[in-house]
Amino acid sequence: MKVCVIGAGAIGSLFAGHLSTVADVFVLTRRREHAQALNDQGLTVSGKHDFTARVTAASDPRDLPDFDVGIIATKAAGLENAAGSLAGRFVGATIMTVQNGLGAEEVVQRHGGWPLISAVTFMSGTKHSDTHVEYILDTATWLGPYGETPYERVQELAQLLVASGLKAEALPDLHPAQWAKLIFNATVNGVAALTGLPHDAHFAAEGGESDLGHLVHALIDEGKRVAAAAGIELHDDPWEMNVLATKRGSAHYPSMLEDVEARRPTEVELINGALVREAERHRVDAPLQTALYRLVAAREASYS
Amino acid sequence: MKVCVIGAGAIGSLFAGHLSTVADVFVLTRRREHAQALNDQGLTVSGKHDFTARVTAASDPRDLPDFDVGIIATKAAGLENAAGSLAGRFVGATIMTVQNGLGAEEVVQRHGGWPLISAVTFMSGTKHSDTHVEYILDTATWLGPYGETPYERVQELAQLLVASGLKAEALPDLHPAQWAKLIFNATVNGVAALTGLPHDAHFAAEGGESDLGHLVHALIDEGKRVAAAAGIELHDDPWEMNVLATKRGSAHYPSMLEDVEARRPTEVELINGALVREAERHRVDAPLQTALYRLVAAREASYS
Numbered sequence: 001m002k003v004c005v006i007g008a009g010a011i012g013s014l015f016a017g018h019l020s021t022v023a024d025v026f027v028l029t030r031r032r033e034h035a036q037a038l039n040d041q042g043l044t045v046s047g048k049h050d051f052t053a054r055v056t057a058a059s060d061p062r063d064l065p066d067f068d069v070g071i072i073a074t075k076a077a078g079l080e081n082a083a084g085s086l087a088g089r090f091v092g093a094t095i096m097t098v099q100n101g102l103g104a105e106e107v108v109q110r111h112g113g114w115p116l117i118s119a120v121t122f123m124s125g126t127k128h129s130d131t132h133v134e135y136i137l138d139t140a141t142w143l144g145p146y147g148e149t150p151y152e153r154v155q156e157l158a159q160l161l162v163a164s165g166l167k168a169e170a171l172p173d174l175h176p177a178q179w180a181k182l183i184f185n186a187t188v189n190g191v192a193a194l195t196g197l198p199h200d201a202h203f204a205a206e207g208g209e210s211d212l213g214h215l216v217h218a219l220i221d222e223g224k225r226v227a228a229a230a231g232i233e234l235h236d237d238p239w240e241m242n243v244l245a246t247k248r249g250s251a252h253y254p255s256m257l258e259d260v261e262a263r264r265p266t267e268v269e270l271i272n273g274a275l276v277r278e279a280e281r282h283r284v285d286a287p288l289q290t291a292l293y294r295l296v297a298a299r300e301a302s303y304s
Numbered sequence: 305m306k307v308c309v310i311g312a313g314a315i316g317s318l319f320a321g322h323l324s325t326v327a328d329v330f331v332l333t334r335r336r337e338h339a340q341a342l343n344d345q346g347l348t349v350s351g352k353h354d355f356t357a358r359v360t361a362a363s364d365p366r367d368l369p370d371f372d373v374g375i376i377a378t379k380a381a382g383l384e385n386a387a388g389s390l391a392g393r394f395v396g397a398t399i400m401t402v403q404n405g406l407g408a409e410e411v412v413q414r415h416g417g418w419p420l421i422s423a424v425t426f427m428s429g430t431k432h433s434d435t436h437v438e439y440i441l442d443t444a445t446w447l448g449p450y451g452e453t454p455y456e457r458v459q460e461l462a463q464l465l466v467a468s469g470l471k472a473e474a475l476p477d478l479h480p481a482q483w484a485k486l487i488f489n490a491t492v493n494g495v496a497a498l499t500g501l502p503h504d505a506h507f508a509a510e511g512g513e514s515d516l517g518h519l520v521h522a523l524i525d526e527g528k529r530v531a532a533a534a535g536i537e538l539h540d541d542p543w544e545m546n547v548l549a550t551k552r553g554s555a556h557y558p559s560m561l562e563d564v565e566a567r568r569p570t571e572v573e574l575i576n577g578a579l580v581r582e583a584e585r586h587r588v589d590a591p592l593q594t595a596l597y598r599l600v601a602a603r604e605a606s607y608s
Contacts, residue, residue, distance in 0.1 A: 194599050196500045196606035210577065218591070231396040273514065289524070291592055295498050295599075297514040302500035 002067040010125040012073030017045040018164040020053035021284035028059040035059040036153035037130045070095045076270040083111040101270030117144035117175040120181045140167040144174025176235035183223030184238040189256035190292040194301035222286045229282035263303045268296040306371040314429040317376030317437035319351040322468040324357035331361040337365040341434045351439035362543040374399045380574040389414040405574030420450035425483045436604040443542040448478025480539035487527030488542040490579045493560035504555035526590045533586035567607045572600040
């Protein structure tokens with residue numbers, strides 16, 4: 001089985017490193033030096049697992065062989081370019097998207113007729129260098145068919161991920177999981193970006209009047225009302241996901257918080273913007289999620 | 305006329321410097337070096353006005369003579385200590401408070417039976433050193449009687465401030481002005497602290513869906529509903545204050561934004577907390593102001 005991972009940030013590197021133990025793995029990077037470094041030094045995974053993988057990397061898609069499965073693991077902001085770079089090629093491949101927010105599949109579809117697999121991942125890692133990723137949260141990736149993609153193909157890929165040492169689960173319909181993650185993500189990333197708090201116990205605290213947990217709870221409840229109006233029965237309760245996550249030993253540093261601290265563009269449009277637009281589409285009031293969206297957008301505007 | 309200014313931050317220094325041109329001015333500082341520097345070098349005002357004032361400063365209230373008017377110009381967080389340092393003394397004095405938020409008068413009252421004058425100020429300055437303050441916004445200070453204080457005494461002090469070169473106005477009832485400033489302040493300071501934006505054109509922008517002005521407007525509307533429920537007819541419309549302020553040449557840097565950038569305690573309890581508590585007291589829903597309050601409180605919690 002030939003797998004190509006497009007985008008080697010933390011998530012892409014975790015997929016590529018693990019899959020290399022059970023498949024031939026190719027990595028498409030944006031920068032040539034990044035590909036060069038991976039070819040020279042391999043890809044080291046530390047943390048929950050510990051090994052160095054051999055991968056074949058390229059920064060030009062013309063240097064890639066045909067592959068069976070492509071995993072686009074860029075951030076949502078890099079998705080358009082990543083999908084564009086595959087256009088007109090790799091006709092036998094099935095492509096998996098794993099971006100935050102909603103609508104990644106539609107973006108890829110505009111660039112080619114590949115069968116698509118939707119995914120959301122809850123694993124996390126920290127990229128220490130171009131050739132070293134630390135595997136921090138070994139939580140699952142959920143996969144589901146998109147459009148006409150046969151469910152068996154989804155199950156095969158989930159099995160491959162599990163065989164590689166990652167946690168993965170195939171679901172016949174991913175919407176309930178995507179939406180649960182969307183609501184969780186919009187809330188936790190937005191609040192972390194504004195407050196400077198990592199995802200810690202403050203997010204679940206509902207004792208005192210000024211406690212942050214009240215707000216987090218109300219934001220999640222709004223999100224759940226949007227999901228209900230959209231006809232989605234959530235796979236997990238985002239509030240329980242939140243409480244559970246804050247009980248882990250070390251607090252997770254949400255990517256939107258990392259982004260605002262580095263004064264980088266965030267995924268606010270694709271996460272919070274997507275949820276707010278769904279609320280409008282289904283005519284559900286979501287004043288708090290809308291406020292969060294505007295505050296993070298304004299935080300980005302403050303960079304300039 | 306003998307005036308004592310208690311607290312020589314930016315606002316206290318602006319009062320002390322200007323009043324020294326029409327009265328004998330004493331300054332009570334927290335730090336001994338600060339008093340020493342003022343006694344040695346005088347107090348320089350630059351910006352809108354330009355002069356160096358002679359003041360008599362002390363860090364121990366026992367070194368102060370009896371005075372006619374005391375102006376407590378500390379931040380709200382320093383009010384309790386400042387009022388405590390006057391307890392049992394200066395029985396002939398009238399005391400003016402000018403803290404952000406609500407309830408400063410009650411704090412002072414617990415320390416002595418002085419007649420009180422309430423004030424809110426819209427002037428602003430930047431303290432460049434212990435002996436140099438820049439006068440930036442030459443907007444007015446509004447004064448009103450508290451409790452049984454005769455209105456004539458308020459008018460006299462307003463006249464003295466005007467004679468000293470500052471803008472000031474006496475009002476028979478200060479509540480409408482205090483509340484207008486409270487709503488303005490809670491909104492603008494809170495949003496600035498979270499977004500990193502100075503008080504600029506973003507705060508009045510209501511074009512695009514993600515524009516911040518929508519949120520600012522909704523926050524102010526909530527505040528106005530609280531004021532209405534409390535029976536207060538606002539002296540000015542905080543939304544118009546906001547629009548007007550963002551049209552000035554240079555954007556003002558709200559103190560709460562300075563505080564969070566320096567990772568200092570903010571006035572969130574005294575400003576946003578006060579507004580939220582008034583909403584509860586009058587049973588008015590204020591979900592957005594409550595969210596803002598909790599987010600800024602959480603931002604403070606992120607320091608540690």
